[in-house]
Amino acid sequence: MSPAMEAKAQPQEEAAAPLNDDFSNDTVAHKSRVTVVGSGNWGSVAAKLIASNTLRLGSFHDEVRMWVYEETLSSGEKLTDVINSINENVKYLPGIKLGKNVVADPDLENAVKDANMLVFVTPHQFMEGICKKLVGKIKGDVEAISLIKGMEVKMEGPCMISSLISQQLGINCCVLMGANIANEIAVEKFSEATVGYRENSQIAEKWVQLFSTPYFLVTAVQDVEGVELCGTLKNVVALAAGFVDGLEMGNNTKAAIMRIGLREMKAFSKLLFSSVKDTTFFESCGVADLITTCLGGRNRKVAEAFAKNGGKRSFDELEAEMLQGQKLQGVSTAREVYEVLSYRGWLDWFPLFATVHEICIFHLPPSAIVEHSERTPRFSLLDGSAAQYC
Ligand SMILES: NC(=O)C1=CN([C@@H]2O[C@H](COP(=O)(O)OP(=O)(O)OC[C@H]3O[C@@H](n4cnc5c(N)ncnc54)[C@H](O)[C@@H]3O)[C@@H](O)[C@H]2O)C=CC1
Numbered sequence: 001m002s003p004a005m006e007a008k009a010q011p012q013e014e015a016a017a018p019l020n021d022d023f024s025n026d027t028v029a030h031k032s033r034v035t036v037v038g039s040g041n042w043g044s045v046a047a048k049l050i051a052s053n054t055l056r057l058g059s060f061h062d063e064v065r066m067w068v069y070e071e072t073l074s075s076g077e078k079l080t081d082v083i084n085s086i087n088e089n090v091k092y093l094p095g096i097k098l099g100k101n102v103v104a105d106p107d108l109e110n111a112v113k114d115a116n117m118l119v120f121v122t123p124h125q126f127m128e129g130i131c132k133k134l135v136g137k138i139k140g141d142v143e144a145i146s147l148i149k150g151m152e153v154k155m156e157g158p159c160m161i162s163s164l165i166s167q168q169l170g171i172n173c174c175v176l177m178g179a180n181i182a183n184e185i186a187v188e189k190f191s192e193a194t195v196g197y198r199e200n201s202q203i204a205e206k207w208v209q210l211f212s213t214p215y216f217l218v219t220a221v222q223d224v225e226g227v228e229l230c231g232t233l234k235n236v237v238a239l240a241a242g243f244v245d246g247l248e249m250g251n252n253t254k255a256a257i258m259r260i261g262l263r264e265m266k267a268f269s270k271l272l273f274s275s276v277k278d279t280t281f282f283e284s285c286g287v288a289d290l291i292t293t294c295l296g297g298r299n300r301k302v303a304e305a306f307a308k309n310g311g312k313r314s315f316d317e318l319e320a321e322m323l324q325g326q327k328l329q330g331v332s333t334a335r336e337v338y339e340v341l342s343y344r345g346w347l348d349w350f351p352l353f354a355t356v357h358e359i360c361i362f363h364l365p366p367s368a369i370v371e372h373s374e375r376t377p378r379f380s381l382l383d384g385s386a387a388q389y390c
């Protein structure tokens with residue numbers, strides 16, 4: 001990896017003319033075409049970030065295709081038509097111009113057919129179905145990146161979304177995670193992110209270039225699983241933080257939840273993949289994403305409402321009421337993590353993860369997040385169990 005990349009992508013000045021970047025080619029034929037698969041809250045912001053860079057960087061075609069899961073708005077108009085006419089995703093990112101070079105496309109096959117860089121950014125529960133539809137439909141020289149925070153649990157064990165993409169489509173897949181609340185990046189407030197890559201640092205560098213702006217600084221690390229598990233597992237901890245907020249337990253309790261959660265994130269990740277690096281937890285994808293999500297994310301917000309309602313209204317109901325079509329990832333991730341813990345006999349090693357799921361399914365009250373349960377003195381187990389893997 002180049003020293004420049006290790007030290008973070010450098011902020012780039014606004015420039016009218018395309019940059020003569022490292023990857024530029026003389027011919028249009030060699031330029032990379034980017035398609036964003038997904039157009040929710042973060043998907044739309046990702047398209048905006050990328051579109052600002054494809055205009056500036058000579059190695060990319062200007063146009064950025066964005067696949068839209070088509071829906072009809074209350075006005076009777078199709079979401080795709082509205083995005084293409086006013087350059088704004090009025091449902092998932094209202095008030096923000098995406099860039100005129102973003103083209104919304106409701107046809108998945110058509111959206112990906114010419115792309116050689118695919119950016120996957122949908123709620124994780126839809127990815128298996130999307131991958132099935134894409135088999136045999138993409139070009140041979142495609143590179144992918146997943147911005148999706150979540151995992152699937154299969155008979156063989158847990159499967160990260162980047163692995164699902166790689167296995168089903170036969171392509172390399174990097175990941176990009178970080179302290180990235182989409183609405184803040186949409187208004188260009190400074191943030192950082194982490195690209196996780198497997199072997200090819202040049203590909204990682206190309207992704208860094210595609211996403212980096214003066215207000216969005218991207219670093220690459222050679223640890224796909226570590227980066228992706230950080231992004232995935234912090235959503236479970238954010239639910240715990242939301243319970244604590246709903247119960248008005250204060251900052252010390254919330255800080256304790258974050259600390260215990262971080263230890264469980266690290267222990268779980270390292271038990272699943274021995275290759276996961278300690279240093280990854282100190283990147284934006286690790287502790288920084290954990291903090292921002294526990295302070296200002298959607299998982300925290302809905303979990304707070306869940307606890308305020310005494311754990312009596314379901315997450316599905318609250319999500320539909322509070323998020324206008326946006327999707328939580330933490331509740332299904334808590335279930336998926338719980339399945340892994342049960343299957344492997346690790347439940348008592350991960351008291352916070354296990355308790356969050358049991359609260360989500362009404363087996364325990366929200367207050368159980370800081371109480372010792374009848375079955376197991378969960379929090380007292382922490383120091384002697386999961387912690388030994390940290
Ligand atoms: N919103 C945020 O601040 C951030 C989100 N992420 C992650 O990015 C991923 C995508 O999140 P968002 O873009 O925020 O999505 P979102 O939460 O806004 O989800 C709504 C999206 O799901 C689509 N959708 C609904 N039903 C569908 C179906 N059956 N098939 C396919 N798509 C369907 C909708 O059309 C819409 O585009 C998630 O894994 C999330 O954790 C990561 C960083 C920040």
Ligand SMILES: O=C(CO)COP(=O)(O)O
Pocket residue numbers: 149178179180181182235238289292293296297298299300328329
């Ligand atoms: O992943 C996120 C910030 O990095 C967003 O988290 P929420 O889905 O909880 O809003």
